[in-house]
Amino acid sequence: MTVQYPFLIALAVVGTGAAVLAYLRLQRRRTAALRVAGLGLTAAGGRGAVRRHLPYILFLAALPMLLIGLARPSAELPVPRVSGTVMLVFDVSNSMAATDVEPSRLAAAQSAGANFVDQQPSTVDVGVVIFGQGGLLTQTPTDDRAAVKNAITRLSTSGSTSLRQAILTALSAIVGEPVELPTQEDAAPPDLGYWGSATIIVFSDGQETESPEQAQAAAALAAAAGVRIETVGVGTPQGTTVEVEGYQVATALDEQLLTDLSAITGGTYHPARDAAALHDIHRSIDLRITTEPEYIELTALFAGSALLLLTLGGLLMIRWYGRIV
Template sequence: MTLYSPLLLAVGLLITAALAWAAVVSARRRTATLAAAGVAVPGGRRAYLGAGLTIAGVAVLAVATAGPAAMVPVPRTAGTVILAIDVSNSMNANDVAPTRLAGAQRAARAFVAAQPDSVDIGVVAFERGALTTARPDADHSVALKAIDRLKVAGGTSLGAAITASLTAITGKQVAVGRDGDVPDIGYWPSATIVIFSDGQNQGGDLERAATVAQKANVHIHTVGVGTAAGATVRVDGYHLQTSLDEDTLTLIARTTGGAYHPASDTARLDGIADTIDLRLTVSDEPLPLAGALIGLALALLTAGAALTVLRSGRVI
């Protein structure tokens, strides 16, 4: 238990001690006076129960005024979330109305709106490369503005999306080399990456990037934006057929301990925020006890006063 003001507790306990001393002195004088007058003195502990309850009430009130609080473990959603959003040319396909990118933006905005202030949210836009457009921040309006600015351009590199997201999480450049080694970026159990993509990967070492995230205990949830039937997009004068690659997105999620979430139409995209479970952390938070103690003190004072009145009436 913690106290907001230990000084008030000390003062309150001194007052309580003074009242107890005064009650004892008063009881002794009363006993002596009654004995001198030849009046029988009521015996037993019940004779002093009213005064005892009153003094106990004052003592409890003294503790309450000191602002006591108990530290209790409270689970809550907290940590860092990076929204990695695919802005490659294939995201201009209209098999998700009006386009895959517009649908992903809408789902990402809904996701941000559903998160508490305890979650820092950042945004990474990726195609063949990746760029952190909003660093993780508790001010979610920054992430929303970054999402609104996204435009379609280039190819797709899911590996670059993961490494850029890890860079945003750690605050240090994360690079996956070609020598076979997996860099150690530390342990980040409160961080999560959510990738919105059609899964059309065209470059980058995806498998090694996912392994880096797995080693750092960063879970990756993937949201598949598009349909298996796909659609045709126009790129540099050419018409290209593009479809959702669920296998790649599922592999990323499973490798890192996350989950794959299909979102092939507008309705499913709108509800994607409810299907992604972020990790709970447990933190000790103060639970004020003053209210309960004041209630107990009032009960003791009332009982003490009532018993004192009843006892005084019988004596008279």
């Protein structure tokens, strides 16, 4: 703990000591006077002693607290807050043009993403990744909300889907270097360090065109780095058709794969089968609560404690003696 006016701490020590000595001297004089008058031959005890001394003890205890409060004390305390990095990852493959979620899967995901950004505190940096067959970082993590929302509004659909690339691109943005899966089955995964304050939120219909095992391996890499993946399913299990290069292609939400990816990292799958559910998705996604050291002024704490002691002592005096002495 530090104080702005250290001399008041010395004054609190000296002043409290002097007040205690003065009170003890006053009590000795009072006892002597009672003995001379023949009224103090038997020392008071029990409840009488408590009533006699407790109010004054409370008053004396309040004195150093008041002086310490005036010294403007502060301390470095761990303060819980939502903080860290959130990567918003948007599926922009052709299937996201489907209209089983109005006005389209991608448009609904864009609206949900922008609303999510608006709800985040300034302590959270947000980045944007888009993915189809490959992944592309379109906005590095930043606290500039306008830049993030501009990156979200520029999305358009094309190509197929690689959730593996989506996760690896988001991980690369979090750790600050390219991240790839091992090329050999017996090779050790890369050591990415620990990024416990980072979260990846994937908006997708789960229509993976690569091997699901590759996406799960990428999720395991994220889990090893302490990064949690939250998945948001955009679409309906019944699905619909979408036109791709002149052909009508059936597409439906694959909830199982999205659920598996989030579960690997300790995250949660969030179904969002209509625009209203997507708009409120920020309410169901829990970000990381961390503690950060922050200097907190403790003046109010000491002043409030002193006031409480003075008030309690005064009330006891009024109740027991009918006055404040």
